[in-house]
Amino acid sequence: MPPTDPPAVFDAHAFADPALLRQALTHRSAGAPHNERLEFLGDAVLGLIVSEALYARWPKADEGSLTRARAELVRESSLAEVARRLAIGERLTLGPGEMKSGGHRRDSILSDALEAVIGAIYLDAGFEACRRVVLPWFEQAVSAVPASKVGKDAKTRLQEWLQGRQKPLPQYELKSESGEEHARVFVVRCVVSDPPAAGEGEGGSRRAAEQVAAAAVLEQLESGA
Amino acid sequence: MPPTDPPAVFDAHAFADPALLRQALTHRSAGAPHNERLEFLGDAVLGLIVSEALYARWPKADEGSLTRARAELVRESSLAEVARRLAIGERLTLGPGEMKSGGHRRDSILSDALEAVIGAIYLDAGFEACRRVVLPWFEQAVSAVPASKVGKDAKTRLQEWLQGRQKPLPQYELKSESGEEHARVFVVRCVVSDPPAAGEGEGGSRRAAEQVAAAAVLEQLESGA
Incomplete structure (x- = not known):
């Protein structure tokens, strides 16, 4: 500077x-x-x-x-x-x-x-x-x-966190889908095998719910690292 | 309310x-x-x-x-x-x-x-x-x-801290006085006997220096309490 x-x-x-x-x-x-x-x-x-x-x-x-x-x-x-x-x-x-x-x-x-x-x-x-x-x-x-610290969404950062440590990628699983047509609620579970961690997220779309679930898992991994 | x-x-x-x-x-x-x-x-x-x-x-x-x-x-x-x-x-x-x-x-x-x-x-x-x-x-x-938490000056709060614990009051001692007439510098030492603590303060007046010294001692006492 x-x-x-x-x-x-x-x-x-x-x-x-x-x-x-x-x-x-x-x-x-x-x-x-x-x-x-x-x-x-x-x-x-x-x-x-x-x-x-x-x-x-x-x-x-x-x-x-x-x-x-x-x-x-x-x-x-x-x-x-x-x-x-x-x-x-x-x-x-x-x-x-x-x-x-x-x-x-x-x-x-x-x-x-x-x-x-x-x-x-x-x-x-x-x-x-x-x-x-x-x-x-x-x-x-x-x-x-x-x-890399702030510009990326949670799914991307979770993926990079795992790849950087040569670990398997996370699995996203749709647990439920409910609510009226105009107010659907999706619940997604994100599972990581190594290190073992899992989290759920809700959202108005499947993608939004995945982001919330990924953020929950990332938080666990980062605080445990 | x-x-x-x-x-x-x-x-x-x-x-x-x-x-x-x-x-x-x-x-x-x-x-x-x-x-x-x-x-x-x-x-x-x-x-x-x-x-x-x-x-x-x-x-x-x-x-x-x-x-x-x-x-x-x-x-x-x-x-x-x-x-x-x-x-x-x-x-x-x-x-x-x-x-x-x-x-x-x-x-x-x-x-x-x-x-x-x-x-x-x-x-x-x-x-x-x-x-x-x-x-x-x-x-x-x-x-x-x-x-009692924010409205009082350091000397008052130090005195109250000690009185509340039935301890002897602090002693203030003028260590030095220097500088030109228009920019005097006073150095005061504040000593507490029980629990033992001491601190020095500088100021443009004796009173100001006492306040700084009292704040230093109070900080020691509060962090050690």
Whole structure:
């Protein structure tokens, strides 16, 4: 990723209340008002911005895949990397102890400060404005989530999981079909022999029920792996 | 809390795209499109709405207190309670299996559906509109967070923690005072004898440094308790 010009990035939002930015860049070690409360808020703001971006970018990903992808995007080391691109470390105010021990280069301090900056922008300008500034910092990472993790449906992912381990493919069996013409309900059972696992799914079509059953089996296999 | 008239609550937002509401009220057991992806999104929307409300309501609470209060407000049983007030269970579409086993009364299904409804409103109308609808569902719970948990500063909470256990009060000791006239730095050490714990804090005033030191000690005591 090409380095971003730091002043330009911060200039992406001109603070109506510059004290908010100052607070966001003040570590607890430098005394109050420090950035911990803003970090609490910014963490939630960032969670929504990233969640929505993943939701829109990967329309077929199920909840579990989206949750895993989000955790990866907002984990400390990922946030610290973004903070470094924005040169946040150079602008941090630290207490003398943290300063001496190189706190402005530490992942935890950088990641917290980035969240605090996001919280400060949110308070200063509201959600939409904050998203406009923050989303570009994460867009490349959102697009770079491997399709194998989020872009595929459950049947495909189950098949790949088994093939990758040279195991036999799953069997799908229609257990029942019921309901009125306009509201049929299909129940499908998905069975995997090695490792042994099985799950049922219901759906308005046979294919939909297979997807639900495959997701249930995949969940068992992934949690047991 | 008086029961809220369910249609009125849902009428608080008239969906431009009613299919979103239908999807939010469709459990996975009833087949696709179900509400799991909307739940992923709604969880993040709700996280921000509740975080901001706590942040504004408790201006002195530290990050740890806010995080604990948020976890309590959005835990499954709390969300299920809100879902019951909104009579979401009655409007859920479930598969026949879940229907028979009383799924529309289950905390996990109700809580997920509530989050999905919030995600659907967000997609339908944006963050500000969604907050206007959703915040009233949680305002009473936000106000009901006990002040003892979030409303007090670290020194007060440390004192109460020790008094509650009939332990001696903490000692604060000024370790150093340095820096220019306009940027003094105070370092204070807080020592507790029983259970033994100590921590240092820096601040722009003696009082601010004491707060930071008390918070450090409180964290040790609470994590060790």
